[in-house]
Amino acid sequence: MILRVDCSDLEEKLRRRTVQVQVQILLCCFPSVQDSLTVSTKLDGRADGAVDSREKLLEFCFDYCYWSVDPAEPHYASQEEVFQDLGVLVLSGASEGYNVCLFAYGQTGSGKTYTMMGTPDSIGLTPRICQLVVLSHLPRSFLEIYNERVRDLLRGGEQKKRASLRVREHPEKGPYVQDLSQHVVSDCKQAMHLLEEGIANRITAATHNHDASSRSHAIFTIQYTKAILENNCPSETVSKINLVDLAGSERADPHYCRDRLTEGSNINKSLVTLGIVISALAQNSQMSSSCQSINSVASEGDGSTVGSHSSSLSGGGRRHCFIPYRDSVLTWLLKDSLGGNSKTIMIATVSPSAYSYNETLSTLRYAAHARNIVNKPRVNEDANVRLIKELREEIDRLKSMLLSFEMRNPSPSLSDERDGNLSDIVLQNELKVTQGRHRWLHLPDRFSYC
Numbered sequence: 489m490i491l492r493v494d495c496s497d498l499e500e501k502l503r504r505r506t507v508q509v510q511v512q513i514l515l516c517c518f519p520s521v522q523d524s525l526t527v528s529t530k531l532d533g534r535a536d537g538a539v540d541s542r543e544k545l546l547e548f549c550f551d552y553c554y555w556s557v558d559p560a561e562p563h564y565a566s567q568e569e570v571f572q573d574l575g576v577l578v579l580s581g582a583s584e585g586y587n588v589c590l591f592a593y594g595q596t597g598s599g600k601t602y603t604m605m606g607t608p609d610s611i612g613l614t615p616r617i618c619q620l621v622v623l624s625h626l627p628r629s630f631l632e633i634y635n636e637r638v639r640d641l642l643r644g645g646e647q648k649k650r651a652s653l654r655v656r657e658h659p660e661k662g663p664y665v666q667d668l669s670q671h672v673v674s675d676c677k678q679a680m681h682l683l684e685e686g687i688a689n690r691i692t693a694a695t696h697n698h699d700a701s702s703r704s705h706a707i708f709t710i711q712y713t714k715a716i717l718e719n720n721c722p723s724e725t726v727s728k729i730n731l732v733d734l735a736g737s738e739r740a741d742p743h744y745c746r747d748r749l750t751e752g753s754n755i756n757k758s759l760v761t762l763g764i765v766i767s768a769l770a771q772n773s774q775m776s777s778s779c780q781s782i783n784s785v786a787s788e789g790d791g792s793t794v795g796s797h798s799s800s801l802s803g804g805g806r807r808h809c810f811i812p813y814r815d816s817v818l819t820w821l822l823k824d825s826l827g828g829n830s831k832t833i834m835i836a837t838v839s840p841s842a843y844s845y846n847e848t849l850s851t852l853r854y855a856a857h858a859r860n861i862v863n864k865p866r867v868n869e870d871a872n873v874r875l876i877k878e879l880r881e882e883i884d885r886l887k888s889m890l891l892s893f894e895m896r897n898p899s900p901s902l903s904d905e906r907d908g909n910l911s912d913i914v915l916q917n918e919l920k921v922t923q924g925r926h927r928w929l930h931l932p933d934r935f936s937y938c
């Protein structure tokens with residue numbers, strides 16, 4: 489969980505304040521040490537002369553906190569620093585074969601797009617990640633969810649760009665967008681061009697807080713395939729990097745035109761669903777961990793295993809919550825990233841402006857909830873390669889059995905029959921490995937890079 493603070497026009501807003509919000513951040517670069525954030529509200533009565541000293545302190549814990557308000561400040565966190573902490577985590581996770589998702593959540597105008605995309609002078613996480621994986625010719629796609637419809641941001645032709653695409657669910661691979669275009673680039677320039685094209689196609693509009701507010705959720709995906717030959721044995725992992733820039737939440741203003749109101753209500757609907765999904769997942773994760781500790785205490789006590797019944801029941805008979813992924817397109821597409829096979833990083837962006845106090849608090853609560861979710865990422869190994877590895881392990885096991893059998897029975901007549909059987913199995917397995925390896929090396933779309 490990461491917190492980033494922006495305050496573009498803080499001074500102007502603070503001049504008009506009635507409530508002062510103090511955001512103190514302890515900067516820390518070590519992921520193992522949790523940063524703590526204290527939000528303190530002081531009712532400041534300077535306007536009418538009365539001083540109210542009531543103060544309420546709320547504390548939140550995150551893995552990293554960044555202060556990026558004034559570059560002149562010693563604690564200022566640059567885009568490069570954020571990339572070194574988070575972008576590198578994304579790349580290392582993907583190269584190990586894990587699905588990785590990084591998404592920015594926060595109030596409108598608080599710096600989500602700045603963090604994820606950046607500006608031409610100060611590029612953000614997505615272009616930095618893109619530039620580093622460019623040599624690998626990895627397919628990438630870019631979509632937006634606007635008014636609960638999915639649009640391809642990289643599809644040529646006006647009509648095709650506007651067409652909405654269907655979301656479907658594969659029994660093993662999970663939700664995906666049908667007919668989404670995939671693009672392979674061969675150098676950094678092409679990669680940046682592709683990204684810029686997608687960003688330019690995104691729908692933005694002026695709102696009260698932000699004159700170029702993103703009105704859609706954008707998901708940039710890189711299919712990360714790593715295929716190498718290790719000790720003459722193929723090794724291949726296929727993972728996915730999802731970089732998500734969410735639309736900003738803002739309270740509905742009846743003075744907005746109809747389009748803006750519809751957009752706003754769809755943005756809020758999907759963000760509310762995201763909140764419900766995060767809360768339900770966090771609750772389930774907490775139930776599972778408390779159930780595990782009850783089980784371990786119980787099994788330590790009487791040696792039996794308790795609670796190994798239905799997976800939807802936790803300790804004390806409480807049911808796991810239903811997760812309404814399909815209530816919004818956003819949560820449906822991020823199903824795996826939120827509660828499944830993915831290493832997920834959430835960046836919460838907040839503004840320390842007095843006006844944003846409620847939004848800041850709600851973002852921090854949202855983020856604190858999300859921090860409780862426990863995902864189960866696993867290395868996504870190619871099925872053929874996994875089979876080859878298993879066969880190799882089996883061969884090694886049989887060979888050592890054969891050896892120990894021969895050592896225990898030096899007389900050839902006794903061991904002949906058993907020897908013959910084991911040797912046959914070893915030979916058959918070696919043949920399967922050779923065939924599998926040959927097939928793997930000659931697949932038409934095989935990428936051979938590290």
Ligand SMILES: Nc1ncnc2c1ncn2[C@@H]1O[C@H](COP(=O)(O)OP(=O)(O)OP(=O)(O)O)[C@@H](O)[C@H]1O
Pocket residue numbers: 493494495496556557594595596597598599600601602603607698700701702703734735736737837
């Ligand atoms: N840390 C920062 N340093 C400099 N400028 C920033 C920073 N964070 C945000 N900004 C600037 O503030 C403005 C609003 O930021 P941004 O577009 O990232 O907000 P957002 O959260 O994506 O808003 P929305 O949800 O409405 O799209 C932009 O002009 C952006 O360049």
